[in-house]
Amino acid sequence: MVSYDDDNMQKAIVTLAIEQALIQFNNASYEIVISKLLTDFERHLSDCYKNPEYLKKTLVELYGDSYKILVELIKENLSEFLTRKGVSKFLRGLTEK
Numbered sequence: 001m002v003s004y005d006d007d008n009m010q011k012a013i014v015t016l017a018i019e020q021a022l023i024q025f026n027n028a029s030y031e032i033v034i035s036k037l038l039t040d041f042e043r044h045l046s047d048c049y050k051n052p053e054y055l056k057k058t059l060v061e062l063y064g065d066s067y068k069i070l071v072e073l074i075k076e077n078l079s080e081f082l083t084r085k086g087v088s089k090f091l092r093g094l095t096e097k
Helices: 006-025 027-041 046-051 052-075 085-094
Strands: none
Touching: 006 027, 006 046, 006 052, 006 085, 027 046, 027 052, 046 052, 046 085, 052 085
16 A cells, blocks of 8 residues: 655655746756755755755855745745745745845
C-alpha cells in the first residue's frame, strides 16, 4: 500500500516551484543557486522547504534586490497551494525580514 505524506508532497511542489522560477528568471540561475547552496550551506534545493532562509540568503547574495523578482515568480508558481500550511510557512520564511 502506498502511503500519502502531505508534507513530502508539499516539499516536492515547493522544490519544483523554485526550480521553475530559477529557470524562468535566467537559465543559468538554476545551476548557480544549486552550486552556492551546496558550497555555502551543504544543502540541496529540497532542503529549502524546511529552511527557506538558506534560499533567501543565497538569492540576496547573488542577485541583490532582484531576488524579489525570484520570490514573486516562486509565489506565482505556488499560487494554487497557498492555503497549504507547509507552503505558506515556506513563503513566510522566504519573505520575512
